[in-house]
Amino acid sequence: MRSRLERYQEFLEQEYHAGFTKFDEYDISGISSDLLKRLKNGHFTRVVFSGMGCSAIVSDVIKVFFDAIRSELEVYVFNDYDFEYLVPRAVIEDERTLIILSSYSGYSNEPVHAFHALRPLHDRVLLLTSGGRLGELGEEHGVSIARWTLSKPDREYPLFHVGQYFSILMDMFLQLGLLDKDYGPEVRALAEHLRSDFTPELRALAADAAARSENANVIMLGSPKWHESLLKLAKMHFNEIAMVPATRNFFHEFCHSEVATLTDPERRHSVLVFADPEEDDYTRAKRRNLVALLTAPIPQNAKVTVTEIELDQPTFLRQYFTALEFVQYLTLDLGRARETKSRNLISEAAGNPWYHGSTIAAEKEGS
Structure with missing residues (x-):
């Protein structure tokens, strides 16, 4: 296979x-x-x-x-x-x-x-x-x-x-x-809109974010609108395809708790912030403040990087699936950097042999 x-x-x-x-x-x-x-x-x-x-x-x-x-x-x-x-x-x-x-x-x-x-x-x-x-x-x-x-x-x-x-x-x-x-x-x-919505600049940003996410804890932040759908799916791509750990959180909740872990981290952290043009003034100002705090040129930020992904396409569907394409290319680049071989852990942990590589290979041999 x-x-x-x-x-x-x-x-x-x-x-x-x-x-x-x-x-x-x-x-x-x-x-x-x-x-x-x-x-x-x-x-x-x-x-x-x-x-x-x-x-x-x-x-x-x-x-x-x-x-x-x-x-x-x-x-x-x-x-x-x-x-x-x-x-x-x-x-x-x-x-x-x-x-x-x-x-x-x-x-x-x-x-x-x-x-x-x-x-x-x-x-x-x-x-x-x-x-x-x-x-x-x-x-x-x-x-x-x-x-x-x-x-x-x-x-x-x-x-x-x-x-x-x-x-x-x-x-x-x-x-x-x-x-x-x-x-x-x-x-x-x-099918046609994404060919122009996923710009060369976004592809370059995905490659850059992947390079800065190598051997890092990937942290995704977004509003409730994106947390339960886009960030959940993005986490699955990072976990299943790149096989790297990733977390997701609501933007405001993160600022009230988890941000403390970035005070002076010993390991690398890659923060991905999905920015929605429909955010209110308070959220936009708070996001700018967080990015400034985590990118300030101080020793404590040496192992923290921040990538902002602007969801500025004209419709919800174009925003969602352009962002997903960004995530998928980031995942591809990150997976290539690690080249981790699958152990079929999902199939075995879930107790569903239908997805297991050996089951698929056996069925192909018998067909």
Whole structure:
């Protein structure tokens, strides 16, 4: 199998932009007529997503997008199956709440546990999967299924395809009546917009930030708008592809606590600040103050670097996916600097052999 960094580079250069145009690689024929009727009649006012890893992150992107467009549809996301501690009971028990259990492989254990825990609510549960055990359970119990049918999936690293997942869900939600406006043209236009939005200057900034992040603790800061979606996904890229530690925090919270760790650090720290043009005057002034404090030419700052990424593109989607492209190229450069060989820790720690390199290799040999 080719190395993850080789596949990652090929994905960035050939597939990232194109993925936004592959919006039709899904199948909703497995949704029951009763659930489909309620969906299209506007019965549901809330959607609760449950999933792990990349199967959950696209749900976070959907949530922040719906917030950005001021959609009346409420979206909640929880990354576990012990949902009583993560989502208000009233939300789960509300008959107008649609519950989507998401697992691309269908073999993640947590969505399967959630499936059983939510058995009394199966008439308003939708499974989002490519098959696996979750798909089998759906068929066995007559629970509605929407299937991913990606034509060129990277089996080991589905986080490559978040842009395509988002494009698919925008089309799927329109077809199901969960959106009252077609955002498909705007999403598909990202394939061209990103070619100009991700400028040579941003590419150079990513390379510079990667060089300054070698052997450093990567700290990402942003407003709530970006923390739960962009920074969460960025952390996954740093962890899974570059295989480096990274943390994320709300900008204001960081300034009230964690910033103390940068007083006079013994190891290197690389601070990535994602700056939103919609920030209020107080936040902008506070950000300028923090950057000045951490970049002042004093001995205590010798092992601290700061990179500001301006999210100044004209729309939320162009901001989000341009920033993601910046993160991905930074990740590629940082991963090349380390060349850490995967131990398949995610598959083994999660108890999901479907993603394991040996499983994939064995299936290829047998095909």
